[in-house]
Amino acid sequence: MICLTPSDGETDMDVLSEIRRSRMSRFQVIAVSIALALILIDGFDVAVMAYAAPVLSREWGIDPVTLGFLLSASLFGMAAGSIFLTPLADRIGRRKLTIISLVIISIGMVLSVFATGTTQLMVFRVLTGLGVGGMMANLNVLVAEYASDKRRGSIIGIYTAGYPIGATVGGLVAAPLIPQYGWQVIFGIGAALTVIMLAVSWKFLPESLDYLITRRPARALERVNGILTRIGKAPVEALPSLATAVKEQSAIQEVLTRPVRFRTQMLWIGYACLVAAYYFANTWTPKIMATASSSDSAGVTTGVIANAGGIIGCFIFSALAVKYRSQILLVATLVGAAAAYVVFGLVFHQIGVAMVLALFLGILTTAGIAGFYATSPGVYTARARATGVGWMIGLGRLVSIVAPILVGYLISGGWQPENVFFLFAVPLAAAALCIVALGYSLKRSGAPLATEAVPAAAH
Structure with missing residues (x-):
């Protein structure tokens, strides 16, 4: 201090x-x-x-x-x-x-x-x-x-x-x-x-x-x-x-040494999976809805609704995290997001229903991002927190680059939009499993679970 x-x-x-x-x-x-x-x-x-x-x-x-x-x-x-x-x-x-x-x-x-x-x-x-x-x-x-x-x-x-x-x-x-x-x-x-x-x-x-x-x-x-x-x-x-400043190598050793290394891997994989689904929805949903409805305005409106849901999701997660543990909320959010992607793929041709569901896509995926930022600091000690969380964010941004490009190739190759939404439900479910494994690892070692919900902006 x-x-x-x-x-x-x-x-x-x-x-x-x-x-x-x-x-x-x-x-x-x-x-x-x-x-x-x-x-x-x-x-x-x-x-x-x-x-x-x-x-x-x-x-x-x-x-x-x-x-x-x-x-x-x-x-x-x-x-x-x-x-x-x-x-x-x-x-x-x-x-x-x-x-x-x-x-x-x-x-x-x-x-x-x-x-x-x-x-x-x-x-x-x-x-x-x-x-x-x-x-x-x-x-x-x-x-x-x-x-x-x-x-x-x-x-x-x-x-x-x-x-x-x-x-x-x-x-x-x-x-x-x-x-x-x-x-x-x-x-x-x-x-x-x-x-x-x-x-x-x-x-x-x-x-x-x-x-x-x-x-x-x-x-x-x-x-x-x-x-x-x-x-x-x-x-x-x-x-x-x-x-005297703590050497950077000390932080790297903590992040990449057992048992923290496993928790680091779960965080990175889980966050990368979430961000892939998040940026697919944010970048491609307006275009997909515009094509399905033959209306550019409908595509833009759907994008606005999804982003509005993201705003709501941040506040909902912050409010609930006062009472419930971050990991529990995060797992529930990720499972809900996976289900919402599947349902959206089933109904997106019904434009009115899809627009309503877009709100829930925004709420759940953005709340998930807030959840990772509320959860990840508790995995590391103060000396390694910035390194562990910072690398998690960096990896997520790299994955965010790949997701929209991959979707472009899939659609160009003949994939139907509903199948793309089904596909991205899989990494959301995988992200939920990663957080379950993370919580189990913390509980097994006797380390306290992170309960502080202080989300940070790192889309």
Whole structure:
């Protein structure tokens, strides 16, 4: 724990803990609000491709395989951003990397408006995803650091819902505007919103106190005191002495050594299976429903309904996890999601029924993602938590790239849409078995089951 010494001569106190125990100041509320707005924009920018897909596939004569690659392009960028950009935050700061990521997203969205072919648009979507992937983890850190202990769970729950909220807003905007102005309009709106938030972040987004204290960039003490003053806390005379950092190898050893290695494998396999089904539904359902109904609007509406379900799912899981263990809720969610995929495959030609069921697809799959983030921290000790959970997220994003592309090949090869939904019910059931095995392993070793439901945004 980092301790700072106030300049007024009081005894040493843990200023960071004091901030987190206190009522949130206006400065903290603004910082958290900016992060919440940014995750909304991320959800909007990533989802627009799914809403533009039906029109684009007709105008450009895109075959299903190519469309699958196009839908996965931003997901590939997100994976690359998470792997290669996010670690820079520990060197250059959370705020600076967020600004850089916003610049990248803005460029990608603006260029997408003027794309004239699938290859160009695919490159621009990768660029957009690169910025989104680089920024999301940093925003999660800022929210956790600037939220008070009392409000942190609620705020992070809202933050988790921000991504599907942004995607839902994208659909609500796309439905009336794309038929009238063309697919470019939705990318233009996303670009404008991103540029606006870039300006807002440049002006108002603060740096992380934890980064300033641990990395000690230029003028660190001055910047720390500036933030403390704005929060309403006394400035400090000097930065504290830092404890010796735990070596990274220690975390890797814990994650990959028995018995934790088995639990790690169950987490990674289970999360990857869930994310595969989640991104299949999010990217392909609008197109499948548009084809089945001969109506682009019906496809967009179905996508909006599914994303709205995702918002509801985040809040439902967070509320239930106060009373029930995360693993129990997660298994129930995954089993329910598998059943919902089967039923959706059976009824999707009945457009009205399928739209209602799309709500449950969104609720169950997104609640499952929140469930993995509530469950996974309890598998590791504090020294290995970031490594274990971070690698789980990275693997999930890599799988998220493959799922839409695979579906493109399957449909191009003659698979009927209902069979694709049946197929993706299998990994959801497998994910449930992985969590059952994880819980059994924890119970057998006497390790406490994770019960804290603090979901984080890592789609």
